[in-house]
Amino acid sequence: MSPFSRVLSTFFALIIVLFFLINTTTISTSFFTYTSVFSHFLATFHGKNNHHYSFNDQTDQPNLSLRRSTWRNPFIAFKGINDISPSSVFTKKNISRAISPDIAKCGPVELPPNAITLPYCCPILPSPLKIIDFKEFAKPNAPLRVRKPIHLLDDEYMAKLEKGIAIMKSLPENDPRNNIQQAKVHCVYCNGGYPQKPPFQNLKIDIHRSWLFYPFHRWYIYFFERILGNLIGDPNFAVPYWSWDSIEGMQMPKYFANPNSSLYHHLRDPRHLPPYIVDLNYHVNAESTTQDQQVKYNLAFMYKQMVLADTKEVFMGGVYRHGDQAQPAIGSVELAPHNTVHKWVGRADLPSQEDMGTFYTAARDPIFYPHHSNLDRLWGIWTSLDGGRKDYRDDQDWLDSEFFFYDENLNLVRVNIRDSLDTKKLGYVYEEVELPWLNASPKPSRSKLQRQEKKASLLASSQDPMTTTITKFPLVLDSKVSVVVNRPKKLRSKLEKEREEEVLVMEIVDLHSDKDVKFDVHVDDDEEMLSGPDKAEFVGTFTSVPHGRHKSKTKYLVAISKVLEILEAEEDENIVVTLAPIVGKGLVSIGSIMVEYIPK
Numbered sequence: 001m002s003p004f005s006r007v008l009s010t011f012f013a014l015i016i017v018l019f020f021l022i023n024t025t026t027i028s029t030s031f032f033t034y035t036s037v038f039s040h041f042l043a044t045f046h047g048k049n050n051h052h053y054s055f056n057d058q059t060d061q062p063n064l065s066l067r068r069s070t071w072r073n074p075f076i077a078f079k080g081i082n083d084i085s086p087s088s089v090f091t092k093k094n095i096s097r098a099i100s101p102d103i104a105k106c107g108p109v110e111l112p113p114n115a116i117t118l119p120y121c122c123p124i125l126p127s128p129l130k131i132i133d134f135k136e137f138a139k140p141n142a143p144l145r146v147r148k149p150i151h152l153l154d155d156e157y158m159a160k161l162e163k164g165i166a167i168m169k170s171l172p173e174n175d176p177r178n179n180i181q182q183a184k185v186h187c188v189y190c191n192g193g194y195p196q197k198p199p200f201q202n203l204k205i206d207i208h209r210s211w212l213f214y215p216f217h218r219w220y221i222y223f224f225e226r227i228l229g230n231l232i233g234d235p236n237f238a239v240p241y242w243s244w245d246s247i248e249g250m251q252m253p254k255y256f257a258n259p260n261s262s263l264y265h266h267l268r269d270p271r272h273l274p275p276y277i278v279d280l281n282y283h284v285n286a287e288s289t290t291q292d293q294q295v296k297y298n299l300a301f302m303y304k305q306m307v308l309a310d311t312k313e314v315f316m317g318g319v320y321r322h323g324d325q326a327q328p329a330i331g332s333v334e335l336a337p338h339n340t341v342h343k344w345v346g347r348a349d350l351p352s353q354e355d356m357g358t359f360y361t362a363a364r365d366p367i368f369y370p371h372h373s374n375l376d377r378l379w380g381i382w383t384s385l386d387g388g389r390k391d392y393r394d395d396q397d398w399l400d401s402e403f404f405f406y407d408e409n410l411n412l413v414r415v416n417i418r419d420s421l422d423t424k425k426l427g428y429v430y431e432e433v434e435l436p437w438l439n440a441s442p443k444p445s446r447s448k449l450q451r452q453e454k455k456a457s458l459l460a461s462s463q464d465p466m467t468t469t470i471t472k473f474p475l476v477l478d479s480k481v482s483v484v485v486n487r488p489k490k491l492r493s494k495l496e497k498e499r500e501e502e503v504l505v506m507e508i509v510d511l512h513s514d515k516d517v518k519f520d521v522h523v524d525d526d527e528e529m530l531s532g533p534d535k536a537e538f539v540g541t542f543t544s545v546p547h548g549r550h551k552s553k554t555k556y557l558v559a560i561s562k563v564l565e566i567l568e569a570e571e572d573e574n575i576v577v578t579l580a581p582i583v584g585k586g587l588v589s590i591g592s593i594m595v596e597y598i599p600k
């Protein structure tokens with residue numbers, strides 16, 4: 001070696017050492033840190049996600065998380081990690097921005113304070129780590145598994161579910177098919193156990209409050225169904241659904257209330273046993289009403305969440321890509337009845353309404369699965385309304401988004417959203433039942449004239465600083481407040497309304513995500529005498545299931561085209577939006593409220 005090349009190689013060796021020192025933010029000598037830096041470097045170089053992991057020693061031990069360390073993208077090594085924005089990374093077109101969890105870097109989840117149990121939710125990984133890609137589509141002529149509503153099933157069928165759950169509960173704790181292990185899968189995807197792939201590993205994945213909500217839970221129930229069918233020796237077993245949207249299904253199914261059944265769960269609200277009627281707009285302080293009135297409320301409520309929510313952003317939740325913050329926007333049915341039924345089942349006297357009332361424990365309760373079977377069914381029904389509604393299936397990033405689940409043979413399977421869209425290909429369908437809410441269109445509370453008078457006096461008084469009408473944001477929602485919101489377009493044509501939905505977009509900032517929060521939204525209502533959930537003026541409710549993050553941000557969208565038609569307010573220049581905090585006063589701030597027009 002010549003002196004020159006010796007100097008050169010020393011120089012390069014120094015550069016490499018410097019590179020590693022800069023890129024490891026924690027001083028760690030573990031091999032894992034360096035191999036991951038190197039493999040991420042390679043991945044960045046190739047401009048795509050890497051699916052090979054450099055280690056596989058994740059177990060169920062919380063202390064392993066101490067070994068995790070962060071690294072920085074070599075190309076932006078001198079910027080702080082928070083300076084990395086999707087736009088600074090995805091400069092080239094055609095690079096997938098699909099979300100995929102970095103399962104090898106699973107870490108402790110975030111829990112609400114006073115969590116009654118401290119689960120470490122990372123699922124056990126096979127060693128050596130082997131992942132197979134999902135390919136097991138149903139054979140074209142194979143019989144389909146038919147998911148039916150529980151109220152139409154007999155004891156014999158429900159005994160199969162009971163048996164399957166009993167076996168799951170009896171399996172060793174470290175068996176991925178064990179019921180607690182299954183619940184951990186939900187916990188880890190909901191409470192931030194998985195980081196995004198590099199260079200966004202500082203962002204934790206959350207499958208709620210975004211376009212991942214329906215497909216994630218579809219896959220989750222799908223694998224649960226396969227495992228359960230295998231355990232009871234019946235591959236045609238289909239997870240029944242709890243049809244809380246049909247009149248016969250509006251109670252907790254009796255099988256789940258039988259203390260001698262494996263479907264029974266001790267952490268539930270004892271007041272809500274059958275024949276008590278579920279309140280789809282439930283909150284902890286709700287007063288009970290007559291059964292007939294409750295049914296009426298529920299049907300009108302379903303109509304709003306399903307029929308009026310006629311664009312994908314409003315119904316399914318917001319766009320969520322690799323590099324984006326979690327929880328971009330929450331969908332209508334995810335808010336309610338999804339969240340509300342979770343909380344209706346959980347114990348009101350526990351800090352986070354465990355088990356169903358909070359995500360880290362929700363799937364420990366066997367009723368979770370029929371609840372989500374129904375939500376999965378409603379996704380299908382929604383896409384079929386109005387002769388076919390568009391979900392996100394034109395978006396490659398949505399289609400390519402990935403999740404990981406264990407199958408019945410203990411294989412760890414990688415799935416994507418694309419493969420989940422046709423349930424027949426997954427081997428199952430839903431037995432159709434009547435949709436009693438389909439024509440439950442809400443009526444206005446008062447006449448057009450009364451409404452206009454109210455609005456005029458409110459608009460006049462809004463000039464008066466002593467009134468509750470405000471225009472300053474962010475606003476801490478600690479008491480009822482009305483906001484005058486401008487409508488950029490008035491009297492839209494039929495065609496315009498068919499093409500674009502008029503949407504009320506509320507930016508939610510500083511949401512105390514660890515607490516129970518609910519506020520209702522009304523349009524052109526009477527602030528002193530707010531309308532009930534069966535009236536047109538009551539346009540929706542924001543309700544949270546505690547996640548465990550201290551503060552979070554999201555968006556809440558409400559479709560109002562049809563409401564303005566019903567209220568005969570289409571020619572108005574503005575609308576009066578009243579926000580009424582119901583639970584958790586002062587625990588949420590609104591950053592802005594606007595009317596936007598979103599293509600259908």
Ligand code: C2O
Nearest residue numbers: 186190338342362
């Ligand atoms: Cu992932 Cu019903 O929750």
